[in-house]
Every structure is written in C-alpha cells, then in structure tokens.
Amino acid sequence: MIHELELDDTDRQLVNLIQLDFPLDLHPFQTLGDQIGTSEQEVIDHLRRLTDIGVIRRIGPILNTKGLGGVSTLVAMQVPEDAIDRVASWINGFDEVSHNYLRPGAYNIWFTVSASSKERLHEMVGEIEALGYPFLELPVTRLFKIGVKFEV
Amino acid sequence: MDDLDLKLIKLTQDGVDLVPDPFKEIALELAIPETEVIDRIEALVERGAIRRFGASIGHRVLGIVANAMCVWNVPDDRVEEVGAVMAGFGEVSHCYERVRCPEWDYNLYAMIHARTREECERTAHDISRATGISEYMILFSEREFKKTGVRI
Numbered sequence: 001m002i003h004e005l006e007l008d009d010t011d012r013q014l015v016n017l018i019q020l021d022f023p024l025d026l027h028p029f030q031t032l033g034d035q036i037g038t039s040e041q042e043v044i045d046h047l048r049r050l051t052d053i054g055v056i057r058r059i060g061p062i063l064n065t066k067g068l069g070g071v072s073t074l075v076a077m078q079v080p081e082d083a084i085d086r087v088a089s090w091i092n093g094f095d096e097v098s099h100n101y102l103r104p105g106a107y108n109i110w111f112t113v114s115a116s117s118k119e120r121l122h123e124m125v126g127e128i129e130a131l132g133y134p135f136l137e138l139p140v141t142r143l144f145k146i147g148v149k150f151e152v
Numbered sequence: 153m154d155d156l157d158l159k160l161i162k163l164t165q166d167g168v169d170l171v172p173d174p175f176k177e178i179a180l181e182l183a184i185p186e187t188e189v190i191d192r193i194e195a196l197v198e199r200g201a202i203r204r205f206g207a208s209i210g211h212r213v214l215g216i217v218a219n220a221m222c223v224w225n226v227p228d229d230r231v232e233e234v235g236a237v238m239a240g241f242g243e244v245s246h247c248y249e250r251v252r253c254p255e256w257d258y259n260l261y262a263m264i265h266a267r268t269r270e271e272c273e274r275t276a277h278d279i280s281r282a283t284g285i286s287e288y289m290i291l292f293s294e295r296e297f298k299k300t301g302v303r304i
Contacts, residue, residue, distance in 0.1 A: 005213065015207065022206040024190050027172055040172060047170050054213040058167025059206065061193070063302040067200035068153070072302075074250060074261075088297040100298035103221065103291040107256075110221065110291075114302045138250040144235035147245030147263070150209045150216075 005053065010038060010046050012152050015055065018047075019149045022059060055152075065114040071121050072114040075128065076107035077135040084109065087131065096124060107136060153201060156182055158304070160192055161202075165303055208301060216265050218292065220272040222279070223258035225287040231260060234283045238262045243275040258289070 007015075013036045023031040029047070030040040050056045065072040079087045084102065091100055091111050100111035115121035128135060159182055168174040179186040196202040211219075226234045231249050238260065239247045246263040262279065264272045269292060276290050 005215075015209065018207045019209065020204060020206055024193055024205060026175065026186055026190070028174065029170070029172060044170050044172070051167075051170065054210040057208040057210050059170075060164045060167045060208075061161060061196070061202040061205050062208065063161065063165065063304065064200055064203045065302050067202070068304065076256070088295075092298045095303060097298060098300055098302050100296075101219075101221075101293040102295035102297065103293055105289070105291060109297075111298070116304070134255075136253050136256050138253070138256070140248045140250055142231065142235065142249035144247035144249070145239035145244060146203070150211065150214075150245075152209075152214060 005055070007055070007152065010036065010042070011050060011055070014043065014046055015050065015152045016149075018059065063114075068116075070114055070116045071118050071139075072112060073121065073137055073139040074110065074112050075125075075135055075137055077109045077111075077128070077131075077133050078106050079109050079133050083133075087133070090131075094124060096120070153196070153199075156184065157192055157196060157201075160189065161196070161304055164193075211265055215267050218264075218266045218269045218272045219296075220264040220266075220269070220276070221291045221293070222262045222264055222272075222276050223289050223291065224260040224262070224285050225257045226260045226283075226285050228259075230285075234285060235260060237283050238279055241275060241279060243271070244279075257287075260285075264290075 022028060025031055029043040033040045033043045088100060088109060091097055096113050096115050098112050098114055102108060103110050113121065113124060115124060125137060163178050163181060175186045175189045179189045193205055197205060235247055235249060238244055243264050243266055244262045245265050248261045249259055250261055252259045264275050266272045273290060280286055280288060
C-alpha cells in the first residue's frame with residue numbers, strides 16, 4: 001500500500017509539529033499558520049489532504065487506559081489456519097480490542113485489549129476462553145517506552 | 153473525571169473537524185463554553201487520562217510497512233537495564249516488560265517499525281549485540297486485522 005507520496009515542506013512541518021504540540025486554543029489552525037508562516041486556510045487545506053491520503057489518521061486525544069481507570073492486556077492465541085478469518089473478525093467485534101494482528105508461529109493471533117475495569121476484562125477473557133483455543137494473557141508489568149512521535 | 157469529561161473524550165476520539173474553530177461544535181454539544189472544552193482537555197492530559205492530544209500517523213502510507221514485535225527472554229535481574237537500552241533505539245516505538253507464562257519464556261517486548269523487514273532484523277541484531285541478549289524472536293505482522301487505538 002505504498003502510495004507515491006509527495007509531501008511538501010508545509011506537510012512535513014505540520015506533521016512533525018502536530019503530533020506532540022497541537023495548539024489547544026480556540027483557533028488552532030490559525031496558531032499553526034502563525035508558527036510556520038502560512039495562513040489558517042492553507043493549514044486546513046494541507047491537513048485535509050494529509051487526512052485524505054491517510055498520512056494523518058485523526059487529530060484527537062491519544063488515550064491512556066490506565067489513566068482512565070481501566071486495565072489492558074495482550075492476548076496471543078493459537079488458531080488453526082482455516083479459522084483465522086472467522087476468529088479475527090469475532091475478536092474485532094469487541095470495541096475494547098484496539099489492535100489485532102496475524103503473526104507467524106503457533107500463537108498466531110495477537111491482540112490488545114483495553115477494558116474499562118478489571119471485571120470487564122475478566123468477563124472478556126471468559127468469552128475468549130470459551131472459544132476453546134489455547135491462549136496466553138500477557139499484561140504489562142513495566143513500561144519502558146511508548147511511541148510518541150514519528151518524524152517525517 | 154466526570155460525565156462531561158467522558159462525553160468530551162467520546163466526541164473527540166475519532167478526531168476533531170478540520171475547521172477554523174474545531175472546539176465550537178463540541179462546546180455546543182456539551183453546553184459549555186469553548187474555553188472550558190480546552191481547559192478540560194488540558195486537565196485530562198495533566199492527569200494522564202490523555203497521553204497527548206494531537207495527530208495519529210498512518211505509518212503504512214509513509215512506507216513504514218514492516219512492523220515487528222520482537223520478543224526477548226531477559227533474566228529478571230537485567231530487565232531494568234536492558235529495557236532502557238532497547239527504549240533508546242529510535243526504531244523501537246514501544247518497549248514493555250510483560251509477564252512470563254509457562255509456555256512462553258519471553259518477557260521483554262520491543263515494537264520495531266521500518267521500511268523493510270531487513271531493517272527490522274538489523275535493528276533486532278543491533279539490540280542483541282548491545283545488550284548481550286541472544287534469545288529472541290522477531291514476529292512480523294503478516295496481516296493487520298484492526299488498528300483503532302484505545303477508544304472508550
């Protein structure tokens with residue numbers, strides 16, 4: 001899915017700037033324009049295009065499950081080849097699942113869960129268990145790094 | 153965090169509108185002044201419920217198509233030191249310690265993003281040399297079933 005991307009200087013400046021320092025004020029795009037020396041409309045036009053082509057997924061809050069009082073975990077599951085599609089879409093059906101990938105090895109489906117409470121997580125794990133496939137539950141015990149910025 | 157904060161997160165988590173006054177609609181919806189919307193977002197960032205308020209980037213579109221979850225078996229008494237070294241690599245976006253399981257000896261996880269699988273492998277090799285940890289596996293993502301980020 002590599003597109004021929006033509007990012008100009010304004011695109012790059014904006015993308016590098018608004019990952020960490022999106023201005024929280026009444027007219028953020030005006031502020032950004034002032035910062036990089038262009039107009040509010042120009043900023044909005046660039047951001048709309050960057051969103052259309054998928055360089056920007058969204059501008060909003062990146063949530064911290066723990067900070068919201070919730071709990072998260074990583075689950076690795078052993079699913080037979082012919083059941084992968086069905087099980088993956090069943091997993092995706094949970095709003096609490098934020099990432100879900102196919103990876104090589106006996107444990108082939110890997111997904112992260114962010115639940116609103118321990119009870120809710122427990123309930124989900126119960127439903128996952130009921131599927132009958134072997135799985136591992138791998139909660140974080142120590143955090144060393146969490147991606148914050150991607151330089152373009 | 154009160155009900156308004158929850159509503160505010162729900163209204164912004166899919167991204168704010170790219171218009172000159174993106175917080176205006178939200179303020180109207182919540183029946184509070186625009187400035188309070190901004191104050192509340194800042195307070196949520198301060199309290200750690202929101203990690204950051206800004207743009208999420210679509211790595212794939214930018215050609216960063218190789219996504220490796222690298223799992224390491226690190227002696228418990230070296231986790232603190234080794235985790236810090238891994239986190240220092242620019243190619244590592246996330247680094248966590250997770251619980252071990254009887255069927256799964258690995259306890260340190262590093263997410264590596266790059267343009268090619270070879271680059272990911274090279275980074276993992278460099279990490280191994282820098283830390284002296286030789287028991288590791290690189291699990292590339294073969295399919296992405298879901299990637300929404302944490303939502304409430």
